[in-house]
Amino acid sequence: MTHTYNIAGMTCGKCVAKAKSQLLMLGDVTSADVQLTAPQATITMQKHIPVAKLQDALTKAGNYTITEADGGMHHAAPAEETGSWLETYKPILLIGAYITGATLLIEAINDRFNWHSWMENFMAVFFLVFSFFKLSNLRGFAESYSSYDIIAKRWFGWGYVYPFIELSLGIAYLINFNPVLTNAVTFVVMGISIIGVLQSVLNKRKIQCACLGAVFNLPMSTITIIEDALMIAMSGVMLLMML
Incomplete structure (x- = not known):
């Protein structure tokens, strides 16, 4: 399942890297695309992770606040190989x-x-x-x-x-x-x-x-x-x- 979020407090590439690193350290997160433009985080996870747990992870990276964007979840087909x-x-x-x-x-x-x-x-x-x-x-x-x-x-x-x-x-x-x-x-x-x-x-x-x-x-x-x-x-x- 894939969810989209907004992350407040990020101002530069270093912030993006720190936030992404902490999100990827969560066991059920398989991928995390973090950027400065909204929605600022697209997270694919094996099972649903509460926003509170995501917030705890981001707190370790800095003074960032995460909230769901546009209802949070969007259904996406599993990624397919684009080539051999x-x-x-x-x-x-x-x-x-x-x-x-x-x-x-x-x-x-x-x-x-x-x-x-x-x-x-x-x-x-x-x-x-x-x-x-x-x-x-x-x-x-x-x-x-x-x-x-x-x-x-x-x-x-x-x-x-x-x-x-x-x-x-x-x-x-x-x-x-x-x-x-x-x-x-x-x-x-x-x-x-x-x-x-x-x-x-x-x-x-x-x-x-x-x-x-x-x-x-x-x-x-x-x-x-x-x-x-x-x-x-x-x-x-x-x-x-x-x-």
Whole structure:
């Protein structure tokens, strides 16, 4: 069932992100579309949630007041897939293929394939490309990221810092800057990042993945888990090879 509401007190994108994050934390909420224009919240839930409970959740986000809009409920057919799995994830699959292909070509011109060198190049290009998409709409990324990341939920500014961390890691891998430190930072940062992703996927929350910023509307799925896990695994392997 889907309900529409008005939320008083929101004045900016940060307010929207905080309100959305708290609503999505409610167990029976499967999706929440929050915006500054009325009706300001369209919430899909597994079973009816009283307005009082929604208000309690929003109080944790700020001085916001929620009321039903136009009777509150409208009947909507269950959302259908707009395309196949391949069509949905085509952008991230193409990017992954380009990064893999380009870095394999770099190794192909050498006399001998070097796994360590390939992983360094792969991670350099990966972080540079993914940070580009996040930085192309920094505010949009921060708002989306705050809906599931464990740090961004508590500190909205983390969504503004994270893309620059990815950019810095990409440059560090590219110039081979202090490999032990670079891989250690990657292992910790991506290890923290994957927690929120796992929570969202396991709880079957239908939210937008922020891996490509706000440029592509990709749903959170096991693809995101694989992406983060790959970075954790590569940085971990390289750390073991150097220690």
